[in-house]
Amino acid sequence: MAVSRALVPGSFDPVTNGHLDIIARAASMFDDVRVVVARNASKTPLFPLEERLVMLGEVCAPFKNVAVETFDGLLVEYALRTGATVIVKGLRAVSDFEYELQMALMNRRLADRVETVFLMTGAEYSYLSSNIVKEIARLGGAVEGLVPKSVEKRLREKLA
Numbered sequence: 403m404a405v406s407r408a409l410v411p412g413s414f415d416p417v418t419n420g421h422l423d424i425i426a427r428a429a430s431m432f433d434d435v436r437v438v439v440a441r442n443a444s445k446t447p448l449f450p451l452e453e454r455l456v457m458l459g460e461v462c463a464p465f466k467n468v469a470v471e472t473f474d475g476l477l478v479e480y481a482l483r484t485g486a487t488v489i490v491k492g493l494r495a496v497s498d499f500e501y502e503l504q505m506a507l508m509n510r511r512l513a514d515r516v517e518t519v520f521l522m523t524g525a526e527y528s529y530l531s532s533n534i535v536k537e538i539a540r541l542g543g544a545v546e547g548l549v550p551k552s553v554e555k556r557l558r559e560k561l562a
């Protein structure tokens with residue numbers, strides 16, 4: 403039987419409970435899920451790639467069908483190379499829509515065999531983003547419940 407393989411791409415700087423919710427739901431929908439971290443993202447991250455991979459590895463460990471990987475270059479090229487037919491993205495507010503639509507349409511133009519599937523964010527995570535979590539942590543606010551415990555600890559250490 404064919405294996406359904408999906409990619410959950412992102413920067414994950416750092417992984418939040420909102421990401422984790424999307425990963426968990428993707429894991430229940432597809433046989434094989436690869437959480438893929440872009441190596442060549444233009445933003446300057448707070449956490450170096452290796453640390454983001456460690457954090458993702460820790461929080462994804464309970465899911466037996468989820469692996470964590472990195473990729474260079476175009477996401478759809480990586481999907482085609484690894485036999486993934488689906489890209490899973492989380493959608494929060496309307497403000498996400500325009501950017502996500504642009505990426506989904508461009509990705510389809512580049513590779514129409516790869517479908518983008520959007521999962522609506524869990525309502526409790528609809529206001530959550532890595533950037534806002536970093537800002538709260540940087541300014542000394544509590545990020546408890548917004549990120550996994552292991553990430554909370556690393557954020558505290560990094561910004562101490």
Ligand code: PNS
Nearest residue numbers: 411412413414440475476477505508509
């Ligand atoms: O978490 P982010 O920063 O929103 O993730 C964005 C990401 C990594 C999914 C996106 O930038 C991406 O797919 N980058 C890979 C390069 C690529 O394929 N670009 C064309 C997108 S249309």
